[in-house]
Amino acid sequence: MFDIDTRLPVPAALRPSEYTAALIQALRLDAGRVRGVGVLEIGCGSGVVLAALGTMGAASLCGIDIEHDAVAASTALLDDLGQGAVAELHRGDMWRPVAGRRFDLIVANLPHFPMEAVEVAGRLPTWSSGGADGRSLLDPFLEGLRDHLAPGGRAVITHNAFDDLDRSRALLAKNALSLRIILTTLVYISPEKLARMTADVLRAEEGRTIHRHGPYTFGELHIVEIAAAKAGAGTSA
Numbered sequence: 001m002f003d004i005d006t007r008l009p010v011p012a013a014l015r016p017s018e019y020t021a022a023l024i025q026a027l028r029l030d031a032g033r034v035r036g037v038g039v040l041e042i043g044c045g046s047g048v049v050l051a052a053l054g055t056m057g058a059a060s061l062c063g064i065d066i067e068h069d070a071v072a073a074s075t076a077l078l079d080d081l082g083q084g085a086v087a088e089l090h091r092g093d094m095w096r097p098v099a100g101r102r103f104d105l106i107v108a109n110l111p112h113f114p115m116e117a118v119e120v121a122g123r124l125p126t127w128s129s130g131g132a133d134g135r136s137l138l139d140p141f142l143e144g145l146r147d148h149l150a151p152g153g154r155a156v157i158t159h160n161a162f163d164d165l166d167r168s169r170a171l172l173a174k175n176a177l178s179l180r181i182i183l184t185t186l187v188y189i190s191p192e193k194l195a196r197m198t199a200d201v202l203r204a205e206e207g208r209t210i211h212r213h214g215p216y217t218f219g220e221l222h223i224v225e226i227a228a229a230k231a232g233a234g235t236s237a
Ligand SMILES: C[S@@+](CC[C@H](N)C(=O)[O-])C[C@H]1O[C@@H](n2cnc3c(N)ncnc32)[C@H](O)[C@@H]1O
Pocket: 014, 015, 016, 017, 020, 042, 043, 044, 045, 046, 047, 048, 049, 064, 065, 066, 067, 070, 092, 093, 094, 109, 110, 111, 126, 127, 128, 137
């Protein structure tokens, strides 16, 4: 019999999503590389990705979120799991709270669904929306990696397949970074979310990275790893 942990209230708006699950699964595939490293998560939400990395043996856990409730929830979760002593949580925008600092492992499940900022399914408008092309946070995140990855460091992030992976590759290549896909899975897209998806993106991607079966729609989601490009290597996956 499994005991349900009811000690911490879990705000419904911060419940972990399929994106979060896929990100944790990808990190678990290579858990040995987490042991002893300094971690940063941008957009830590519930704090569960940091908690999973703490369980895998990360030496320090730094989280940033724009929402006060997310910082409070992450702090409470990490404290409750006995990881508070190695944790540091900041409320702030993207890279700002860690200006000038570098990390061995940077993770993110950023809002990058191509739609304008709205509240969907009880989530705050800052949860999923990446602006019309899905890239309003993705691009500044990718651009900031060069200044925040420690030598030999890497980033592992969620990347919707319908958010132009080649554009991410080109942007990273300018900073001598390259991207490889660790895993690809399908995530359910609710009718509510689909109705708000940027029409041009839906038109271009339906049948390619977005798959409809009657009333049910799924989108392809990649978990990608970003690291220094190997000398002489191309930028393909
Ligand atoms: C899709 S959620 C990911 C949550 C987290 N990975 C989890 O599973 O609980 C995206 C998170 O990014 C945060 N966020 C949105 N804009 C941000 C910004 N400019 N800087 C930092 N965090 C931001 C949101 O508040 C939200 O918690």
